[in-house]
Every structure is written in structure tokens, then in C-alpha cells.
Amino acid sequence: MSLILESDLNSDFESNKNSDYSLLAPGPVNLHPEVRKVLSLPMIHHRTPEFDKILKKVLLNIKTVFQTKEDVFLLTTTGSGGMEALLVNTLSPGDKVLSIVCGKFGERWAEMAKAFGAEVSILETSWGKAVEVNAVEEHLKKHPDTRLVLCQACETSTAVSNPIREIAAVVDKYPDTLFLVDAITALGAYPIRMDEWKIDGLVAGSQKAFMLPTGMAFISFSKKAWKFVEKASVPKFYFDLRKEKKANLTGETFFSSNVMITRALDKVLDLILDRGLEKLFHDIHRRAEFTRIFGEKLGFTLYADSPSDSVTALKVPPSMDGQKIRLHLEEVHNITIMGGQDQAKGKIIRIGHMGYIQDFELIKLIKSLGLSLNFFDATFITPEQITALTTEASKWLEQNP
Numbered sequence: 001m002s003l004i005l006e007s008d009l010n011s012d013f014e015s016n017k018n019s020d021y022s023l024l025a026p027g028p029v030n031l032h033p034e035v036r037k038v039l040s041l042p043m044i045h046h047r048t049p050e051f052d053k054i055l056k057k058v059l060l061n062i063k064t065v066f067q068t069k070e071d072v073f074l075l076t077t078t079g080s081g082g083m084e085a086l087l088v089n090t091l092s093p094g095d096k097v098l099s100i101v102c103g104k105f106g107e108r109w110a111e112m113a114k115a116f117g118a119e120v121s122i123l124e125t126s127w128g129k130a131v132e133v134n135a136v137e138e139h140l141k142k143h144p145d146t147r148l149v150l151c152q153a154c155e156t157s158t159a160v161s162n163p164i165r166e167i168a169a170v171v172d173k174y175p176d177t178l179f180l181v182d183a184i185t186a187l188g189a190y191p192i193r194m195d196e197w198k199i200d201g202l203v204a205g206s207q208k209a210f211m212l213p214t215g216m217a218f219i220s221f222s223k224k225a226w227k228f229v230e231k232a233s234v235p236k237f238y239f240d241l242r243k244e245k246k247a248n249l250t251g252e253t254f255f256s257s258n259v260m261i262t263r264a265l266d267k268v269l270d271l272i273l274d275r276g277l278e279k280l281f282h283d284i285h286r287r288a289e290f291t292r293i294f295g296e297k298l299g300f301t302l303y304a305d306s307p308s309d310s311v312t313a314l315k316v317p318p319s320m321d322g323q324k325i326r327l328h329l330e331e332v333h334n335i336t337i338m339g340g341q342d343q344a345k346g347k348i349i350r351i352g353h354m355g356y357i358q359d360f361e362l363i364k365l366i367k368s369l370g371l372s373l374n375f376f377d378a379t380f381i382t383p384e385q386i387t388a389l390t391t392e393a394s395k396w397l398e399q400n401p
């Protein structure tokens, strides 16, 4: 018996275009209309053959995005819970951990590791800079007993993309060291090849490139990491993956399944796999390129030395306040972007490129950013310059499909 009625899927849904609101944050993101339809379907129980079938399919298909043959686990938690799950399943109190810190989320992971009793060394970059692979290599040479190396693939607070592939190659030389990667704002947005690059633990978040509501984290471990799982002795219960692994083998989740998001994930994976992962990466890269080019033409400068494709951080002109620009954009132009956090507060704005974003939203973004700059300083950019740039932006999108 199918509990999903075709007629439910055909009901009329307002598209983003009609709603005139753009969520261009680096997560959560605009949902795909097909996903919104699935999210409004009647609830079903998670211990039913119908859900079991969906779960089985999702657990298989999600491996394509992780680019792994290993098991991927669906956890009902936010991304931070996924980061915690990677840690508690591989860590024992007193273990040496190298935490690469390029911004807020790196700081968070280091704090988390400390909270679980790790002896944490911090390799910090100044904000806007990616970590140097040599620095990681030097640290491991001096401290070969390091058990875990933690790093953000994309540090969302600075929009920096770190050299994950190169760091993984360094860590791979150490049989007793794992490389755990927070790819919450990276996985599904640009290539992260878990098996090929030899990443040992990988976490993604539902509200980012997976185009889903916030509330699930997806994680996977390499074979090397599973050997650590057996020995890891920090206390854990909800995030003990051994229970989840056993349950998945019988086609179920250990705790109650997140039916709504899992069902929507099934739809997203169908959309991604139908069009191909490369197409998804291409679209996100195109939006990032567009934003970098026209952001600079508007008078902003790039904040990150190694800019991520999933989010762009633009330094605002020194005479202006990024927080005010962000608020103005939301209140007057109906576009949500993010400002800077901590030391970058007021200095940058951050624009996300993941999720369901249509070209008209990109053109509107450039126009609205121009109008906001003009609102705060009429001498900075003129209405004529904004019109000319908006026309150029439309052409760019046409010429770069």
C-alpha cells in the first residue's frame, strides 16, 4: 500500500519567483519546490515497509555525494551534532588532537574536543586565510602521536576553502592518526572525494548543499576510522554509531527516524543523481564566480584568500557597516544574506550559493546590493552605474550557462 498520493504531489505550490523572497545565506537555503511538496506529505510511521524502502534507497544514494563505498549515517541533529558524533566515536580522553582553526567553526570543534577531554593543539590562521599544508605536516612530524586532525573544508565564517585533499595526503602517512573533516558547508557544493582522498571522517548538514530544512547531519567513517571506533572510550550514548550501524544493517534507524527530512532527502538525491553531481557543482561554482565578479565590480573586495564556491565573503567599503547593509537588504529588498561574525562583524557580508537559486535572484542581488551601497553613500555608486552593472550581470548569466 502506498501512503503517498500522487494528487498530494500535484497540488499547486508557490515558486520562489512568486514569493519574491530570496534566502541567500550559507545555510539554511531556499528549498527546491519539489522538496517542499514532499515535506508537506502526510506523516507515515518509520517502522513501515514504505519507509524502510525509502531509507534503504537513501542510504545507498547518499554514498554518491560522499563519494564513498563506506556506510553513511543519517543523524537527527544539527551539523554540530554530526561533528560531535565524529569526535566521540574516535576519541579517548587524553588523546592528542590537532585542531585547525580558521574561524568560528574551527573554534567550536576545538572547544568540543576539549570538552571530551582531548589534549588539543590549535593551528590557527588569521581570518580569511586557509591553512598551510606544510604547517600541518610540521606539527605531525613533531607530534606523531596525534590521534585526530580536525579541519573545516569550508570555514563558513570566513568563506575560506581549505586544502582538504593535500592535508588528507599528509595525514594518510600516519597509521595512527585520523583526518576528520567538517564539510557541512562543502559536501554537495564542490568535490570532496572521501575514499579517493582518504578522508577518515566526514560530516555534512541537511540545510546546506542538500537543500533541506535544518535538522539532520550525515556522517561517514573510513575503514581506518572504524578501527578507532572500537577503542574510543569517551562517554557517549545517542551518538554511539555502533548501534546505528547494527540497526541500518536490518534496514532501520536505531532511534526514531526523521521521516520528513529523510523523505525529502530521497527527493533531493533523485534530483542530484538525475542531473549528475558535476552539474550541481557547476551550478554552484557559476553562482560563486558571478558573485565574486560582480561583487568586486560593485566595489567590494574578496575576504578569503582561497574562496569557497559555497559561500562568498565580501569586504564592505571601509566607510560602511556590513551589518547595516545586510539588514537593509532584508528589510528593503527582501533578500537574506549574512553579515560577519566576531572579529569580522560589520566588516564583511556573506552570500551563500547553495540551494535552489534562480538567475533572476542573482540579478536582483546585484541590483539590491548596488542600491544598498548607494543608500549608505550616494557618492560611492550612482544609479546609472547600478543599472549598467545589472545589465552586464544579466548578460554574463546568459553567456555563462
Ligand SMILES: Cc1ncc(COP(=O)(O)O)c(C=O)c1O
Binding pocket: 027, 078, 079, 080, 081, 105, 152, 154, 155, 156, 157, 182, 183, 184, 185, 205, 214
Ligand atoms: C562549517 C560549519 N560547521 C558547523 C556548523 C554548525 O552546524 P549547525 O548550526 O547545523 O549545528 C556550521 C553551520 O553553519 C558550519 O557552517
